Amino acid sequence: MIDIFVKDAKPAAExxxxxxxxxxxxxxxxxxxxxxxxxxxxxxFPAGARTAWHTHPLGQTLIVTEGQGWVQEWGDAARSINQGDIVWIRPGVKHWHGASATTSMTHIAIAEAEQGKVVDWLEHVSAEQYPQ
Incomplete structure (x- = not known):
């Protein structure tokens, strides 16, 4: 059996x-x-928008399709990501990702569930942690 997820079949959500x-x-x-x-x-993500800190039990792949943004692992400096980049975030790594302060960014996010769980959400990224 093949499933096709038709473009725009589900409305966009905030x-x-x-x-x-x-x-x-x-x-x-x-x-x-x-x-x-x-x-x-x-x-x-419009300019300045981002995720909260979070982890994925089996990791996450991001495929940046438009714009420029940031990804940051807890304890490390934020790293720039750009259209065409593919980001692999290893299982259990605390991180966030989002747009730069001046440029929007869109990505496809792919993750696997472990025992039905895909993500553990944590605290928001503070203004001090977000690169300007």
């Missing part, structure tokens, strides 16, 4: 304020069916 800073838009979310564990979505 990223919840408890997990995002700024008006983030989530489109084209998808979940596979067991035994597969993959899920993902296209996430658009």
């Amino acid at each position: 990223g919840p304020a408890e997990y995002f800073t700024g008006k983030v838009t989530i489109t084209a979310p998808f979940n596979t069916t067991e035994p597969a564990r993959v899920s993902g979505a296209t996430v658009s």
Whole structure:
């Protein structure tokens, strides 16, 4: 059996304020069916918008499709990401990602569930932690 997730079949959703800073838009979310564990979505961040700190039990892949942004692992400096970049975040790594202060950024986010869990959300990225 083949499933096709038709573009725009599901309306875009605003990223919840408890997990995002700024008006983030989530489109084209998808979940596979067991035994597969993959899920993902296209996430658009206007300038200055970002995720909260979080982890993924089996890691996460980001494919930057537009713009420029940041990704940061806890304890390390933020790193610039740009259109065309592919980012692999290892399992359990505390991190955040989002747009730069002056440029929007869109990425496709892909992660696998472990025992039904894809992400553990943590605290928001502070203004001091966000690169200007």
